[in-house]
Amino acid sequence: MAMNYQEILEDIRVEVQPLLKKGKVADYIPPLAGRSLLHFGMSLRTIQGETYSVGEACERFSIQSIAKVFNLTRAMQLHGDRIWKRVNREPSGAGFNSLGQLEAESGIPRNPMINAGALVIMDMILNHADAGEDLILDKVRALAADESINYDLMVAEAENDTGHRNRAMAWLLKAYRNLDNPIERVLQAYFRLCSLAMSCEDLVTAFQYLATGGTDVHGEIIATSEQVKRINAIMLTCGVYDEAGDFAFRVGLPTKSGVGGGIVAVLPGQYVAAVWSPGLSPKGNSLAGTRALELLTTRTTGSIF
Amino acid sequence: MAMNYQEILEDIRVEVQPLLKKGKVADYIPPLAGRSLLHFGMSLRTIQGETYSVGEACERFSIQSIAKVFNLTRAMQLHGDRIWKRVNREPSGAGFNSLGQLEAESGIPRNPMINAGALVIMDMILNHADAGEDLILDKVRALAADESINYDLMVAEAENDTGHRNRAMAWLLKAYRNLDNPIERVLQAYFRLCSLAMSCEDLVTAFQYLATGGTDVHGEIIATSEQVKRINAIMLTCGVYDEAGDFAFRVGLPTKSGVGGGIVAVLPGQYVAAVWSPGLSPKGNSLAGTRALELLTTRTTGSIF
Amino acid sequence: MAMNYQEILEDIRVEVQPLLKKGKVADYIPPLAGRSLLHFGMSLRTIQGETYSVGEACERFSIQSIAKVFNLTRAMQLHGDRIWKRVNREPSGAGFNSLGQLEAESGIPRNPMINAGALVIMDMILNHADAGEDLILDKVRALAADESINYDLMVAEAENDTGHRNRAMAWLLKAYRNLDNPIERVLQAYFRLCSLAMSCEDLVTAFQYLATGGTDVHGEIIATSEQVKRINAIMLTCGVYDEAGDFAFRVGLPTKSGVGGGIVAVLPGQYVAAVWSPGLSPKGNSLAGTRALELLTTRTTGSIF
Amino acid sequence: MAMNYQEILEDIRVEVQPLLKKGKVADYIPPLAGRSLLHFGMSLRTIQGETYSVGEACERFSIQSIAKVFNLTRAMQLHGDRIWKRVNREPSGAGFNSLGQLEAESGIPRNPMINAGALVIMDMILNHADAGEDLILDKVRALAADESINYDLMVAEAENDTGHRNRAMAWLLKAYRNLDNPIERVLQAYFRLCSLAMSCEDLVTAFQYLATGGTDVHGEIIATSEQVKRINAIMLTCGVYDEAGDFAFRVGLPTKSGVGGGIVAVLPGQYVAAVWSPGLSPKGNSLAGTRALELLTTRTTGSIF
Numbered sequence A, B, C, D: 001m002a003m004n005y006q007e008i009l010e011d012i013r014v015e016v017q018p019l020l021k022k023g024k025v026a027d028y029i030p031p032l033a034g035r036s037l038l039h040f041g042m043s044l045r046t047i048q049g050e051t052y053s054v055g056e057a058c059e060r061f062s063i064q065s066i067a068k069v070f071n072l073t074r075a076m077q078l079h080g081d082r083i084w085k086r087v088n089r090e091p092s093g094a095g096f097n098s099l100g101q102l103e104a105e106s107g108i109p110r111n112p113m114i115n116a117g118a119l120v121i122m123d124m125i126l127n128h129a130d131a132g133e134d135l136i137l138d139k140v141r142a143l144a145a146d147e148s149i150n151y152d153l154m155v156a157e158a159e160n161d162t163g164h165r166n167r168a169m170a171w172l173l174k175a176y177r178n179l180d181n182p183i184e185r186v187l188q189a190y191f192r193l194c195s196l197a198m199s200c201e202d203l204v205t206a207f208q209y210l211a212t213g214g215t216d217v218h219g220e221i222i223a224t225s226e227q228v229k230r231i232n233a234i235m236l237t238c239g240v241y242d243e244a245g246d247f248a249f250r251v252g253l254p255t256k257s258g259v260g261g262g263i264v265a266v267l268p269g270q271y272v273a274a275v276w277s278p279g280l281s282p283k284g285n286s287l288a289g290t291r292a293l294e295l296l297t298t299r300t301t302g303s304i305f
Helices: A005-020 A064-085 A099-104 A115-127 A137-144 A153-162 A164-175 A183-194 A200-210 A225-238 A241-250 A287-299 B005-022 B064-085 B099-104 B115-127 B137-144 B153-162 B164-175 B183-194 B200-210 B225-238 B241-250 B287-299 C005-020 C064-085 C099-104 C115-127 C137-144 C153-162 C164-175 C183-194 C200-206 C225-238 C241-250 C287-299 D005-020 D064-085 D099-104 D115-127 D137-144 D153-162 D164-175 D183-194 D200-206 D225-238 D241-250 D287-299
Strands: A041-046 A051-055 A196-198 A255-257 A262-267 A271-276 B041-046 B051-055 B196-198 B255-257 B262-267 B271-276 C041-046 C051-055 C196-198 C255-257 C262-267 C271-276 D041-046 D051-055 D196-198 D255-257 D262-267 D271-276
Touching (some): A041 A200, A051 A200, A064 A115, A064 A137, A064 A225, A064 A255, A099 A164, A115 A183, A137 A200, A164 A183, A183 A196, A200 A225, A200 A271, A225 A255, A241 B225, A262 A287, B005 B041, B005 B051, B005 B287, B064 B137, B064 B183, B064 B225, B099 B164, B099 C099, B115 B164, B137 B200, B153 B183, B164 B183, B183 B196, B200 B225, B200 B262, B241 B287, B262 B287, C005 C041, C005 C051, C051 C200, C064 C115, C064 C137, C064 C196, C064 C225, C064 C255, C064 C262, C099 C164, C115 C164, C115 C183, C137 C196, C153 C183, C225 C255, C225 D225, C225 D241, D005 D041, D005 D051, D041 D200, D051 D200, D064 D115, D064 D137, D064 D183, D064 D225, D099 D164, D115 D164, D137 D196, D137 D200, D164 D183, D200 D271, D241 D287, D271 D287
Antiparallel strands (some): A041 A271, A255 A262, B041 B051, C041 C051, C041 C271, D041 D271, D255 D262, D262 D271
16 A cells, blocks of 8 residues: 555644744854754655655755765775774764763774764775765765755854864874874864755655665665665664664664754665754754654654564 | 575574684573583574574573563553653663663663663562562463463572672662662562573564564564564664664664573564573673574575664 | 960851851751751860860761761771772762762772772771770770760661662672671661761860871870871861862861761861861852861961961 | 981982882873883972982973973962862862863863863963963073073974874863863963973972972062962872872872872972982872882871871
């Protein structure tokens, strides 16, 4: 029986309205701080290629940490399993930017989805001769089938200006000899990566390879089916920081969030969903976005569990 | 295409042989310390009821923390969502018996799969008028369709004699007013629960409800499909302590381990698998058992991701 | 030039009046919770034996943790330097009843002035054949030259009823094999010790040996001059928990406080001072008492620094 | 009775010989790593101006963290009690360069004697219009009555090259808005300060003001007697990092150590002592130097306790 996804998304949009005002916009990155709490967009794309959208699903926003999945995928392409010598794959049980944990674990980040881990992953990409000048941008454009996708340099610059804690993290990684490139080179690449501006529709297209076992919307093989399983596993256990357990419990899908208010979720073999709403929970995940995904798996009665 | 599970299990048994001697038997519970490292058994039961076994799949062993899943299921039956006021559902990022974390989080255990969480869950069961004298034993016997299943009182007594740290945990919970019943009543019930002796075949039968969306082998509804999803989610994010991320990455199934060397894993909609091998990894999970499950999902190319 | 101590104490009493109401009575031990905030007493006894007092200097109160100094002195008499195998002598940088720190440091308490350390010290006293039935009481009576000093059994019982966290601590020590005697035997002895009721005048008499290099008011040698120096050093660095630095900075004397509102301070070679006022600072030290001692060393322009 | 300090120092020199080889030279600052373990020098200067020396008491070495006392004194001169809004004065109970603690306490360093605290103190000096170009150097030259004292720029440069962790610390302070000046300006000033090269005789002269209640060897008033008491108190509780308790216990003097192997100690009203021996204990204090000071207070039977 075909699922009426469009109707389900419409219902979800109505149901999350009261939540929109309750979150808190990320205020430490000035260009994000200005965003209205009232934005809401959502898309779902099946592996057959049907796309369903509601609200501002074509409006681009700062995907922030969602980009860590592109970062990880690129490093896996370039370095394979060698990346696990420099970063672990355990949920952190701590905030996404904890220095104390990095120190307690001697400079090996808990996983690639927290800031310290993403910096190490980026450092590995920079180390590789085949990384290319733009590192990841061309790859993301190809995945999303849209050449107009770009960095938002105002956001990147704002992160650079206010990224004192990320700088502290990078120096601490350096102190533990877990960063090869010059600090500023890694940070600039990282800030640009986080500044990627994409819409919900861009995201459900770009993440298709995680629902199909590795093939993107052009039929290109992006990752082996084993790598895809592993990326999904890491998204489930580490993708929403210290809310991973609650998210698995309520939503039940591999997922990755960003402080820009975006969340992407994958039901392997079926679909990718993306949602955007700038108001965040105290732990840094979109409040209405989380609820929207919870409603999605409840209505469709399908999750990985 | 039907999977030749029997052949796969036979292959796995051969492949894990070299690992058997590499683990370390849990030595803090004397009756477990005596176990030979060479035991190995494995069973898989599909939701259609076919059962496949290799090695000592009918030999009973101390299931230890695997029983925490029965404990959680029983509390959900009796109290529903009220249990989440007293225990969280986040991976701990710490050992299974950390007092520092319980203290830092004011007496609310991180999840029901670590010792502190299981004590609180047991306390809630004891609070309920309908819990019955034996609390959970009758339920487990029914689930496994075997009335001969029982506590191993020698093990329970040994845990009582050496359970200083669990006692410390219980008193700390009491200090935070998160334990209603007398300490010793909760501890005795908890030690008995952990002492349950079951075989791999018992376990794949008893855990059937987690693969079927809630129905046990007799057709009884044990939990709603939503509750089952949630139990599976908690098993995935918290079932193997501070190896949850690595386990999701390598195996990709909701799972629960015990220091007796047993592990149970569930592929919803398909099967339950159980494996037993007493040698443990440094983080307390069966070494050969973990590898056996990794091989299972690799050979069958099926996981939740 | 002789110091006019009586006048100084009178001035101090007036000056601390406004602070009396600002503290908070320890509320976790019911008999202490009932105490009025308005009590204030202070005594000073020079090594020549002159005693000066103001306010309720003869009123007995629960000395609580001040008794840890008697506990330590007794263990030094019985065991000498062997005690340092089981307890350290570093400031804790944490609360007086932190379980996380004890766990992180594998069951070796940071110092004898925090609860865990005092339990280990008490355990060592209980281990010794010469400890005698009353352990310490006769010694304290002799030191204070007053046979009427006694335990307040209502307080000891209240601590027993509410001492869940101390029980957790004792079991954790046991788990690390740093407690030889049965938990309850150690705890009962400890609760009784903390319940000692003494006045400021009792205290300045009893602590005389710390100002004289080891000789008590009867001329008995209680400790060697080297032991006295060490006890004073421990009081300075560890006697007021996580306010040790601030106390050294403001008062500049070896000191020990109790949650009953008492504080004893020693200026070696000159005097012992004791003050009592039940209102506590957030870190658990008498608010007016701390200020009174700060005024004392300011007015007399004498501290150890 | 006059103390025969010269004889005592000679005896100490003989007695510590076996310890010289047992320490470990600080290896993270290359120019220090090259130092022979066999150096030993010691000086003592009474407040009457008599100076006693043995061994290489005139050899200059890198005073490293000992300079934090000059740093603190200068900030007190310029800013008085306002400095305590930005730094605490409690022993850390942790290593001298812990980032986790700084994070847990929201960017307020535990005390001015750990690296984070010294960076904040240096930032305050840089903020002050009267700090002068050289900040502290002229002051140290005057205190030591020797214009030839200087920074060792090779050491400063080496610290700059390897100071990743200090850079991480500085950025973390910046993230908590507890650093006003540009990171590099603060760090360069800090690295230069730590590179000061002085001998034991220089040090006992320069620290005279801490033994005399504030007057230096020229009769200049460097600090009020109250400020001196406070500096001595901070040295006692925080001057040797996480060995403060043990040091107070064994030596019993306000003291400050550096990873160059130097230690300065003060007996207020009597003398300043300085000792140099490059081999360090695991916690970073000179092994033979610590023992030498312990012997000094034992032989002279004088400490602050």
